[in-house]
Amino acid sequence: MAKAYVALDYGHGENTFNDHDSKGVRRAGKNYEEHHFNADVGEKVRKILEEHNVKVLVTQPPYKRDVGLDHRTNLANRKNVDLLVSIHANAGDPSASGACVFAWKGYSGSNKLADAVVREFKAKGIALHGSGRHYSQEGSWTNFHMLRETAMTAILIEHGFMTNARDFENIFGKNSKEYRQKCAEADAKAILSYLGVEYKGDKPAEVKRLRGAKRYEGKRLNVIYNGKKGVDFYSKATWDDAFKVGAATEGFAEVLGLLEVDGKKMYKVRGVSGEVHCITAHEKFVELADKKDEGDYNMANTGFRDVEKESNLQKQITEAKDLGITEGYPDGTFRPDNHVTRAEAVTFALNAYKQALKDK
């Protein structure tokens, strides 16, 4: 199959606001130009499409003088692109708000693409203007050149109103970084779904197994960060929040390897019940302990190498040792899961009886 070919049209040239005093807003003495928003969203869409092996033609390039509308549609028609998307932000009454998509009435391909954009806007929680869908037609203000003169599927997207206080914060204000990314992903996903190209989502993390990783294997990992929330761990080697499994406050039984994930180090670890996770290897948050050291640690705290502090019967077992009822095995273990022989039971009872007599 030939590579899909998409035309992106970044609304207006960067001189439009200065030369014609339109396509932008002034707020508190500052200028906010529509072209800057269109170009930013457009370039993000282009990047996603190209990552999906889609060829892109830009009919109004970013941060360049305004290209005439005839020139833009002639170019797209001549290049025989599969579809064209014109990217804008709206202006109007301060009460008007929300994003919407225009497609020429009766053009089924264009309306199918417009429906896909609205679907993606809804999925991302982008507020809509009315139903989010408007038809373009002659004899009305919706008679847009970019939709009338294009020979292929074409839509025009207004990503909210620059003139509305809430939308302004999304387009230019404090939410703009997140909002522009959302808009670009929604536009790109809709285009890809129209083209029948599977959306790959966020780029997978780059994972490298580090040299010398063997040195870390088989050790216990302790979480040493004492913050209330613990240290996040993940179901796979990624820093992506979508794969966050929980916050570790203690540690993991065994380190399986040391990885470099997107340039930062992570340990692959196994928990006590066998589940495998990934967690930061930053020494500010975690430290390795030899399995041997763990035994020493237990010995110091509970009196037995194989009885962990805070384990179910730790208090009773430690007390029994302190009282001289049991010494455990010569290797310092208690072997809490072993059965007791009749001889051992008699010894325990006798020891307890002797201690009781001593106390009198």
Ligand SMILES: [Zn+2]
């Ligand atoms: Zn515009």
